[in-house]
Amino acid sequence: MSVGAPAQPGGRECPVDARGLTKRYGTFTAVAAVDLAIRPGEIVGLLGPNGAGKTTTLRMLCGLLVPSAGSAWVAGVDVIHDARRAKAQVGYLDEEPVVYPNLTGREFLDFVADLYGVPGGPARRERAQRLLRLFELEGKQDELIASYSHGMRQKIGLASLLVHAPRVLLLDEPTNGLDPRSARRVKDLLRELGTRGVTTVLSTHILEIAQALCDRVAIMDRGRIVALGTLEELRSGTDQAGASLEDLFLTLTGGPESRLLVDQLLGERPM
């Protein structure tokens, strides 16, 4: 499915622009010809069952995986042929945050800043301090990350993404392990960043987050985008006026069959 693809690939009007993005592992196709064009400041949610290809798509967009076919641009830079410049514009958060457990929170942010060439000095220290405060990690900044809870690791991972002020955020389950207050904070943050022109693509299993936060959602199934648009567009596309995102999701990803299997297992229907 191609939605709003610009005439000029990777143009400024689309900070995230993927065309025919495909990833194969041997004979298995994890992602099949995904087209995605996202406007500046837009928040797009990738939804889909486990193994639908959400993480693989995000990893291709951030340059971590080389696509088997297709092309991708972020912030107007070709991810495949100019990966280094593209990476400088992206902040990617993995489902399990990647951190150094034997560094303190502050040391970790400092290291990531060096990794992305953020100049040292008072401005950088101030930036790190604000990020720590933003994620309520002040007071824990000098403790080893090894002692952090899962939610705190998620927070320091999120904070590290913003150290180099990326133009595009690619987030795999960003609210994973966060308490409701912190999850709310992340939602507020993404919205605020959106108003400042930061484009976000996030994958999530929590439909409520997608419904409340995302400008558009892309529903993936078996490596393909089976639907993309605003909630209204999806409803009209599936002839389900007034349907919730959950209903739409189940309709588009084969939900009723799963329901039947559960019923059969419980012995409520004949097998």
Place this chain on the structure above:
Amino acid sequence: MIGLDPAAQGWGGSERRGPLAAIVVADLRSGWNRLVARTRTPRRLAVYVATLLGLAALVGSLTYGIGYGLGSVAGPSDLGLLTAALTGYAVLTMILGLSTVVTAFFLGRELALLTLAPITVRVIFVARLLVALRANFALGLLLLVGLWGFGAAHHSGPGFLAAGALVAVLLPLGTAGLQLLVLAAAVRLVPPRLARDVANVAGAFVTAVLYVGWLVLTRAGGRRVGASGPTQAALAHLASVGHAALWLPTAWPARALAAVAAGAWVAALPWLLLTIATTWGLLTAAFLAYRGALVSGMGAMAEVAGRRRPRPRPADPGAGARAPIPVAGLLAGIAPAEASSFSIGAGALRFTRAMALKDWRSLRRDVRRVGRLLPALLVAFAYPAVAVPSLHLGGHGALGFWEGVAVTPFVPFLLAEVLAVPAVPLEGRAIQLLRLSPLGAGQLVRAKIVATALPVAGLSCAIALVIGITRHGSPSELVWLVLGVLWLSLGLVATAVGAGAAAPNYGATDPRRAVRGLGVLTANLVGFGFVAASLLAGTYLLVGLGVGGTDRLRTILPGTAGGHGPSLVLVVVPLVLLATAVAGVLLVVGAGTRRLRGWEPSVGDGSR
């Protein structure tokens, strides 16, 4: 819930296994699955198994030979030697097997599952004991083979072999009981994970100390006792140590074996019974201690009773507890619109400094990695001092000062093995973070080389200087020595970092398994070639420059025997050798860089 009752579904019946059998089968199956997944193809699995069997046969033959040799030197019923051997075995097993025991009894993730299941603690204890005994029994098997060799030297009958087999079973069991008793007490004070790491450090350290101790013992013994050989002297020492340890329980099986060897079965029986009773007592006490630990939840959840909590920090008035945080205000200067544009990637120097700092901080805070480094440092310092008999202080051999410092390349070789080979693989999952950054794979490898070369070269040069000074080197000789060690350090570190990056195992939870065998082998082989070529080139160079008495080397260097002045050979040969050495290093670094460049996270765990 309707339809989910196992009994109603007919899942039990004749196919139902007892809980112990079910756990053991699951353990075996998961071990087998792990092996199959690691080797990937049947052919590789066959090669792996054949290699393991070959190694086992080799180690077994060596142990048999050692046992036979001991038996040939000692009398058939040498109580001192047997006591020393069995005590040494027990101590070694106690320390080396400790991490396996703590993992099996206190750290396995499946423990929570087992404690929640409706099975007795006794079943869990036996199942975990079988897992924990793997290391102890592997060492016990070696003990058995050694005892059989000992018996074969004296043409002992099957009675000695049977008694040896019984001892080889009882001793690992008793040691496991003692280990568990110690650990059940230890986990009340420290987290099991820390206990395991400390056990690993202790194991590595004791091995290094024993190695150095053996070197010292053989040299000191050879001089003091005046025996026909250092080995005999060491044996005499060992036997005297054994006699001093006759009061220990480990002397009881030794007494039994000595009595059996002498044909006195009646005299052996009480000692054997005493050994069996002690083993049983230790296991029973261990079971009771473990049951207590499980009941209090420490084993299953890897928690510690009475663990110290971090000191509460004063409340941050600025944080305002539950007050809403002004997201928009805090984002000022952070969002790209307000942020100044940064350069793509850090400057090489700044990034290398950051990498070195990060690695240093991670190293000193990681008990397991410190545990690998300390024994290596011990050996690196001690080996040059005690390993080479001709290196006694001030002694110059036929080749003068240079013979006296010939052992110095060993130092950077060993340090590079410990610090540089795992430098890239130890990034683990964090390799993803590095690959996400705008830095190229080449930059990352170069930064790792520089960051690792600094400590390796620094330590190696310091040790080389100490050795050089104690060998009464002249200032010019010392300068050449330091320059040579610096060269070797850089080459060896580059080789090791490249080889490690070419064969990483980013998914390894144990730092010792972060590098695949091929990486270690490549680092060793190419590193050895680099040292050999460099030393030869250096020798030609020193001879060519006529540095401090190197004229004597002309007698052994091909093509340099005639005349004293510089010749074409003295210029061309070192250049060719150095070019070859550097080419080898660059080849390995290139392979590592290519592998890193092509790295992609796997679908499942983010590492491959």
